[in-house]
Amino acid sequence: xxxxxxxxxxxxxxGVLDRAGTGVxxxxxxxLPFESVLSLIETASHEQMQLLHQATQDPAxxxxxxxxxxxxxxxxxxxxxxxxxxxxxxxxAQEIARLRGESDKSAEVANPIYFSKRxxxxxxxxxxxPFVPGYAENLDCGVEVAAVIGRxxxxxxxxxxxxxxxxxxxxxxxxxxxxxxxxxxxxxGKSVDGYMPTGPWxxxxxxxxxxxxFDLRLTVNGTLRQTGNTRDLVFGIPFIVxxxxxxxxxxxxxxxxxxxxxxLDAGHPDKLYIHPGDVIRCEIAGIGSLTNPVExxxxxxxxx
Amino acid sequence: MKFLNAxxxxxxxxxxxxxxxxxxxxxQEAGLKYGTLEELARLAAPAELEELKRWLSEHPxxxxxxxxxxxxxxxxxxxxxxxxxxxxxxxxERELLSFWENEDALPTYYYKKxxxxxxxxxxxPAYPGYVTELDYQAELCAVVAGDVYQVSRADAxxxxxxxxxxxxxxARDLTSRHRRxxxxxxxxxxxxxxxxxxxxxxxxxxxxxKSFVNGELRQHAPASLAKxxxxxxxxxxxxxxxxRGGSILTLGTPFGTGQDQTPPRYLKAGDVVTCSASxxxxxxxxxx
Numbered sequence: 001x002x003x004x005x006x007x008x009x010x011x012x013x014x015g016v017l018d019r020a021g022t023g024v025x026x027x028x029x030x031x032l033p034f035e036s037v038l039s040l041i042e043t044a045s046h047e048q049m050q051l052l053h054q055a056t057q058d059p060a061x062x063x064x065x066x067x068x069x070x071x072x073x074x075x076x077x078x079x080x081x082x083x084x085x086x087x088x089x090x091x092x093a094q095e096i097a098r099l100r101g102e103s104d105k106s107a108e109v110a111n112p113i114y115f116s117k118r119x120x121x122x123x124x125x126x127x128x129x130p131f132v133p134g135y136a137e138n139l140d141c142g143v144e145v146a147a148v149i150g151r152x153x154x155x156x157x158x159x160x161x162x163x164x165x166x167x168x169x170x171x172x173x174x175x176x177x178x179x180x181x182x183x184x185x186x187x188x189g190k191s192v193d194g195y196m197p198t199g200p201w202x203x204x205x206x207x208x209x210x211x212x213x214f215d216l217r218l219t220v221n222g223t224l225r226q227t228g229n230t231r232d233l234v235f236g237i238p239f240i241v242x243x244x245x246x247x248x249x250x251x252x253x254x255x256x257x258x259x260x261x262x263x264l265d266a267g268h269p270d271k272l273y274i275h276p277g278d279v280i281r282c283e284i285a286g287i288g289s290l291t292n293p294v295e296x297x298x299x300x301x302x303x304x
Numbered sequence: 305m306k307f308l309n310a311x312x313x314x315x316x317x318x319x320x321x322x323x324x325x326x327x328x329x330x331x332q333e334a335g336l337k338y339g340t341l342e343e344l345a346r347l348a349a350p351a352e353l354e355e356l357k358r359w360l361s362e363h364p365x366x367x368x369x370x371x372x373x374x375x376x377x378x379x380x381x382x383x384x385x386x387x388x389x390x391x392x393x394x395x396x397e398r399e400l401l402s403f404w405e406n407e408d409a410l411p412t413y414y415y416k417k418x419x420x421x422x423x424x425x426x427x428x429p430a431y432p433g434y435v436t437e438l439d440y441q442a443e444l445c446a447v448v449a450g451d452v453y454q455v456s457r458a459d460a461x462x463x464x465x466x467x468x469x470x471x472x473x474x475a476r477d478l479t480s481r482h483r484r485x486x487x488x489x490x491x492x493x494x495x496x497x498x499x500x501x502x503x504x505x506x507x508x509x510x511x512x513x514k515s516f517v518n519g520e521l522r523q524h525a526p527a528s529l530a531k532x533x534x535x536x537x538x539x540x541x542x543x544x545x546x547x548r549g550g551s552i553l554t555l556g557t558p559f560g561t562g563q564d565q566t567p568p569r570y571l572k573a574g575d576v577v578t579c580s581a582s583x584x585x586x587x588x589x590x591x592x
Contacts, residue, residue, distance in 0.1 A: 080385060081415055086483075113483045116415030118385065120546040136544075154492070184412045185390070185484070192544040247431050247491045249419045299543075 023063025088259025142260025228261025327367025346549030392556025
């Protein structure tokens with residue numbers, strides 16, 4: 001099932017793709033009055049999920065044409081933040097090390113580097129990625145698969161992780177490298193509005209293998225910039241979910257983004273950046289694609 | 305106004321201290337519908353707060369004595385963010401002045417994910433076999449009033465609903481292992497929080513932050529030794545995205561944590577830790 005959030009006539013509501021995959025069935029039209037995808041994940045019963053599944057299999061149910069609605073992020077208001085893992089693709093870690101003039105060896109991480117991507121509001125498909133003149137001009141981006149936790153997880157084993165994952169979506173980890181450097185931690189520079197597009201929908205875990213591997217691609221104006229498969233993650237999804245849940249409750253709805261692969265023509269930092277007018281497209285086989293344009297947004301206040 | 309989270313029969317409800325008698329009046333009783341103090345900070349209109357004050361002045365006898373109530377952490381399960389300022393305290397005035405000589409200095413923020421807060425008297429889990437360097441950090445907090453976006457520096461302080469206090473418990477060894485203080489500050493039980501939320505007009509001129517381990521004074525500093533104040537953080541963070549009402553910002557922790565001792569003195573099972581801030585209150589927990 002592909003769960004999504006859409007805007008129609010100024011109203012934001014949860015829905016699911018119909019059998020043909022071309023229309024949106026509003027959840028309320030199915031007798032499932034959840035106010036959001038997040039509340040569905042948190043509270044839906046087994047029977048309600050079955051009802052939902054049946055509706056998406058029923059050829060008689062045709063949804064509202066996708067072109068008639070505006071898709072938002074599947075979960076626009078995260079359950080507090082996006083958990084991220086730094087340098088989790090081997091080739092990306094090596095790329096960063098080379099840019100810094102260090103050896104590939106120094107790129108090896110013994111333990112995952114977890115950090116938070118603070119996201120007040122996650123934008124969805126086609127929403128602009130702001131380029132803020134004089135403030136955020138050194139924009140970098142990365143395609144990542146994000147796992148969505150389906151029920152509260154505490155002290156679970158990697159083998160059991162699959163039972164706790166609700167589904168997967170696409171995340172574009174945009175950041176401003178200057179802000180990241182200036183503020184020491186990769187925090188403010190990753191938390192600008194519009195720097196965490198997700199979508200276009202959450203594909204439920206039952207559509208994949210229990211331990212799925214994803215093909216990732218990122219293009220800028222149609223030119224391939226990143227490509228990879230999550231088989232090459234230093235720390236795989238089951239390990240990450242298990243380790244994070246150790247003595248730390250992961251609430252249903254928590255999102256974990258698993259890392260982006262290296263840029264193909266790395267070697268010069270300018271090649272990493274994206275600029276106003278660029279169109280960024282993230283693709284993950286089995287999920288879909290997420291496209292966002294880079295646009296200038298003026299900053300309201302000059303720095304004091 | 306001094307708000308608190310208190311209850312009978314283990315059920316926490318937001319309340320306010322009646323200035324006439326020092327008793328706790330549940331907000332519901334006074335006609336305010338908010339289910340948590342986080343919601344109150346996020347949504348309450350100034351007129352509602354004025355109305356609350358008027359209600360209290362007309363009901364000087366109202367309320368339940370604090371000794372008859374259980375006190376809970378100010379917010380039991382934060383729905384909004386907890387943003388920490390790292391390395392934000394100078395050791396003394398001289399260090400503070402020399403810090404400001406560097407014009408490019410910027411704060412360091414990180415996110416504490418901790419799922420739920422624990423109250424005074426509850427245990428801090430030591431997690432033997434997982435954590436080896438358990439540490440305490442007394443931190444004064446500001447709770448943001450309403451959603452804030454691109455507020456000016458001059459108006460930023462007016463967006464503070466009130467102040468509270470946390471012990472930002474941290475597993476230093478996990479910070480080293482994972483290179484960031486994210487996982488290491490977010491384990492279950494790592495967020496002891498004071499029951500009170502005190503509006504700015506009731507705060508003392510000088511706020512002293514302290515912590516004690518087994519009665520021994522470890523941290524002792526005025527809030528004025530912070531390099532970046534709450535107004536700076538609200539201005540700086542709201543510049544890039546919405547800072548939601550009810551979010552908790554901390555001032556960071558003063559010198560004197562277990563890591564700052566020579567040699568370091570980390571917490572162990574049986575230790576009793578108390579953190580306090582003048583005007584706000586305190587939170588005491590036993591390590592287990």
